[in-house]
Amino acid sequence: MNDTLTQVQQRARAYWFADGLNEIVGGTFAAILGALILLQNSLQSAQADILSTVTNMLLLAGAVSIPLLLRWMKERVTYPRSGYVAYPQLKPAERLKRGTPAILLALALAVLIAGSILASPITRLWAMACLVWMPSLMGVLVGAGLFRSERETGLTRRAWLGGLSILTALWLGWRSFPLMNLLTPTLTAGRITEPMPMQTAAVMRTLMAAMYANVAFLLIIVGGAALILGVVARVRYLKETHNVEPA
Amino acid sequence: MSSLRDHTAIDRVLHEPARAVIVAILDAIESADFLYLQRETGLTKGNLSSHLAKLEAAGYITIEKTFRGKLPLTLCRLTPQGKQAFARYREQLARFIAGT
Numbered sequence: 001m002n003d004t005l006t007q008v009q010q011r012a013r014a015y016w017f018a019d020g021l022n023e024i025v026g027g028t029f030a031a032i033l034g035a036l037i038l039l040q041n042s043l044q045s046a047q048a049d050i051l052s053t054v055t056n057m058l059l060l061a062g063a064v065s066i067p068l069l070l071r072w073m074k075e076r077v078t079y080p081r082s083g084y085v086a087y088p089q090l091k092p093a094e095r096l097k098r099g100t101p102a103i104l105l106a107l108a109l110a111v112l113i114a115g116s117i118l119a120s121p122i123t124r125l126w127a128m129a130c131l132v133w134m135p136s137l138m139g140v141l142v143g144a145g146l147f148r149s150e151r152e153t154g155l156t157r158r159a160w161l162g163g164l165s166i167l168t169a170l171w172l173g174w175r176s177f178p179l180m181n182l183l184t185p186t187l188t189a190g191r192i193t194e195p196m197p198m199q200t201a202a203v204m205r206t207l208m209a210a211m212y213a214n215v216a217f218l219l220i221i222v223g224g225a226a227l228i229l230g231v232v233a234r235v236r237y238l239k240e241t242h243n244v245e246p247a
Numbered sequence: 248m249s250s251l252r253d254h255t256a257i258d259r260v261l262h263e264p265a266r267a268v269i270v271a272i273l274d275a276i277e278s279a280d281f282l283y284l285q286r287e288t289g290l291t292k293g294n295l296s297s298h299l300a301k302l303e304a305a306g307y308i309t310i311e312k313t314f315r316g317k318l319p320l321t322l323c324r325l326t327p328q329g330k331q332a333f334a335r336y337r338e339q340l341a342r343f344i345a346g347t
Contacts, residue, residue, distance in 0.1 A: 005337065008268050009275035011287065075315070083283025084320065085276050241286075 007154070014153035015085050019078045019237045023157070023230025025070055029062050030223025037216040041209055082241045117192065124188035131207045132176045135214035139169025142222065157229040161222060168221045172214045179210055257343075260305045261336045265290055266298050270307060270333045273325040278311075281321040299323060307332055 016022065033055065040051040090098070113130055116123035146162030149155070187200045196204070261267050268288055272279060285295050302308045307329030311322045325333070 005267060005271040008271045008287070012272045012275040012279075015276075015283070079280075079315070080318065082286055084280040084315065084322075085283055086278045086322075088277045 010152075010154040012085065013087075014155050016087065017153060017155055017158075018082070018233070019074070020230040020233030020235075021070060021073050021078065023226040024234060025066055025073075025230075027223045027226030027228075027230055029066060030219045031227060032223075033058060033062070034216040034219030034223060037212050037219070041212050041216065082237075121185060121188040121190075124192070125183050125185065128187070128204065128207055129180060129183055131211045132179055132214065133173065134211060135218050136169040136173040136176070138215070139165050139172060139218050139222075142218075143169065157233065161226055161229065164225050165218070165222050168218055172217060176210060176214065179207060182206060257339050258332055258336050260301060260307065261332060263298070265294070266302055267336070269295075269298060269302065269323075270325065270329060273308060273323060274330060274333050278322045278324040281323070284323060302329070305329075305332075 036051060036055045036058065040048050040055060043051060113127050116127040116130075143162040143165035146158045146165060150158035150162065182203050187197075187203055190197065261270060265288055269284060272284065272287055281292075281295070281299075284299075285292060288295060290298070299308065299310060303310055307326060309324050309326055311324070313320050313322060
């Protein structure tokens, strides 16, 4: 009986994702953002700058509007069809507690990279290498978050997405290895206060382009998979609820 | 003998599968409407209403009739007393199963 009650509670927690809309909207947004970043990478300087501004605006608009859009869609489509559920709102202290590991990790990375840039020419090289590996780290963290979500909700598709995110992170890391050959000690030999040598600037541009490309691939692959899984979940949800009397 | 008395002293309001499921759902979330509870439990409207009335009479849930836009909504929420009763009920179940 206790196992049944646990499963029942898991289903209740998973209801927010049951209609597939979260994955459809989020996945579409991520894939479009990734495509824009990839396009930006391939354009000339002025056009790339314009597209970069558009991408940043889209990112900001998405961060604000996606939660509102989801809520609006659920009010119109999901709640009248299969019922309304409200979830507990976390208190600010609880939110801070949950976000603390991510905040600390971000701070630690920032301090590490800033410190590396200032410390010595060799550590500056390491900081340059980090640019390219950041998307891989992102992929691993996103994957870990998705696996945690699967444990809380029992939704297998979250585990599939988590696995895909980690595999993509590994692939991005593998394709970044050849770029490490560009990093030679002469790139960072001078003082940090001196103007950046042309060769160093060229390598930095190559690494930045590789970083953007890796972020784009991560967004397109995981976003695209989320969209597909969201559509499958949506079809299943519509089949399961097709004979329910409207509220 | 005292452990047998513990088992027979189980909360009879909650020790009914439908009501246990209803309370389990409400324990995991903030609130749910009638339609959601009906779908999840698979009960008929009359049956669900009856179980909700018993839970409300025991002080384990509150039932609020409100509106969401123009649509009427019957919202059910677990009370603190209901939360405690459910937690005690699960402990009793776990002890009973461990003892068998």
